[in-house]
């Protein structure tokens with residue numbers, strides 16, 4: 001009996017269900033337990049379904065007498081190494097997230113669905129031992145084969161895509177193969193560098209850049225903020241750090257905002273490191289491609305991993321540096337499911353694996369700035385634009401009582417005309433896509449509302465539709481008022497489509513390029529749309545914040561911000577910070593080359609103190625002032641804040657649930673000056689997709705006070721929730737909407 005107990009093998013599995021614990025199973029029938037190791041996937045039966053789970057631990061005991069066997073082993077290799085498992089467990093714990101959901105979020109869709117984890121998508125041509133022994137001058141009688149041989153002798157190997165991009169023929173490859181000099185092997189996918197450009201040369205660093213690199217020690221953990229104005233050469237710093245860790249035989253992880261991962265970004269890096277394998281991880285990839293990249297990263301085969309937020313959860317066995325570009329960007333925070341911040345996790349990952357972490361931005365988040373100013377992070381600066389670019393001049397254009405045309409003042413239109421006539425480019429930033437943010441009846445005041453959200457429908461004239469930007473509800477455009485049948489219905493306010501219409505008329509002889517989510521289905525589409533701008537011909541770019549990020553367009557000399565007022569009066573305490581970041585980023589698109597740049601900011605409130613400060617003193621000073629305000633108001637980042645959220649079709653249920661949650665938390669930790677409770681209050685967008693949304697806000701002096709409280713209330717909620725209600729804990733919440 002004693003012996004039988006000792007021989008029990010129990011698998012603790014992370015199962016993708018909304019419960020914050022592991023589940024015990026027996027090994028699959030007929031499988032030797034020796035074949036199992038933590039970090040592999042298995043199929044398991046769960047409540048009548050078959051799910052993909054990850055083996056987290058193998059133990060000898062379970063409190064449960066009756067255990068089911070797992071169904072089948074999926075991987076014979078380990079996908080999640082011990083480091084990675086420890087990191088994912090930390091995430092589940094800190095964010096009060098079900099551990100099975102954390103593992104699911106860490107995997108690409110194909111692996112989440114149980115697809116096998118071995119095939120490589122790309123074929124690589126490499127020299128055989130015999131080929132490696134040849135001199136550069138061999139094969140003089142077959143020049144094409146010789147050229148390819150020389151390339152391979154220099155670079156080691158070439159992917160099929162690189163072969164094509166660099167103008168080598170497949171026939172030359174076959175010729176070498178027939179001679180036994182090369183062989184094809186399967187490997188990870190890597191974007192080919194720019195056609196024509198073999199490898200881009202690194203510019204000589206300026207002294208500021210050199211100073212930054214001198215203090216970065218790549219041999220151990222450190223967290224640094226690189227605060228550098230737009231165009232100051234932060235990317236160059238990233239590239240040099242990557243170069244260092246590659247030379248040490250390690251992997252580099254570069255996180256970029258959702259809309260920052262363009263083919264242009266990838267090519268810039270691929271061109272610098274033509275001999276290294278790069279894995280891209282973002283939502284624009286086909287499912288198979290993404291799984292390939294992920295597996296290449298997790299197997300340690302990809303040298304450089306570039307990805308959007310979820311890439312932070314990819315296992316990286318040889319990690320050497322973590323870089324977060326545009327660290328202030330809101331897309332690093334996951335807003336549903338596992339509500340993590342990839343930027344914050346970057347620092348945790350760096351500490352766990354003892355590698356340096358660099359957070360870069362021209363407009364740092366107040367959280368990061370606070371950490372830098374209090375000495376928790378090292379604070380590095382780039383004050384000057386790199387190369388010979390100058391900072392742009394900024395002017396405010398008052399718009400109150402001005403005769404605006406589709407949102408533009410006559411003066412601004414004149415400036416746009418001048419810039420185009422000089423053969424340069426102008427960029428117009430507009431906050432809203434669509435034609436107009438509302439449709440209204442002039443006779444009775446009716447406004448087209450979304451039937452499912454507390455918001456208005458946006459007019460998309462080209463598609464003849466009214467669309468909700470919160471739930472994507474769509475309705476055909478009406479031409480009479482549904483309430484009073486009047487035909488006097490009018491578009492209220494402006495959007496990208498409306499401005500485009502005017503600019504197309506006014507500047508008919510120039511290309512007008514509209515960039516927003518409606519015109520750029522894919523990253524490739526964005527890249528293609530921007531081609532004329534990159535070519536340097538005079539053109540007019542207009543668009544939403546997709547234009548604010550990352551694009552380096554040296555011939556843009558005028559930036560117009562059509563309406564700076566949007567965030568000045570919001571109820572969200574983070575709105576001024578976000579507005580400041582956006583305006584500074586957009587303004588930073590001007591004059592990035594050798595030409596001087598000018599920024600025109602339209603505002604109805606040119607005297608508004610926030611705007612004044614931002615425009616006079618720049619984002620750095622503006623942000624430090626906001627930080628003072630936050631300190632005075634006892635808000636993040638000087639306090640830790642979490643939300644307990646609930647949403648339900650029945651508003652009273654969500655409210656009652658949160659009332660009880662608050663009472664329960666208060667019974668554990670009574671309110672005090674160190675621990676404040678607020679709510680339940682309705683979210684800023686009170687109704688979304690038919691559900692009413694509320695939250696309770698908990699603000700604590702110490703994170704350590706918040707953690708146990710949130711753990712207890714989560715356990716309480718798992719036991720008390722109404723089936724039709726959704727709840728979540730949002731630790732370090734970024735968004736009150």
Ligand code: ADP
Pocket residue numbers: 203204205206209228229230231232233234235236237386387388552
């Ligand atoms: P940021 O990431 O800070 O916006 P980038 O790294 O994109 O800035 O640099 C802006 C431009 O300046 C790029 O064209 C880049 O190639 C160039 N650049 C960067 N560092 C230098 C340097 N030391 N000398 C000359 N040009 C540079």
Ligand code: ZN
Pocket residue numbers: 441442443444445446481482483484485486
């Ligand atoms: Zn009407």
Ligand code: ZN
Pocket residue numbers: 450451452453455468469470471472473689
């Ligand atoms: Zn809606």
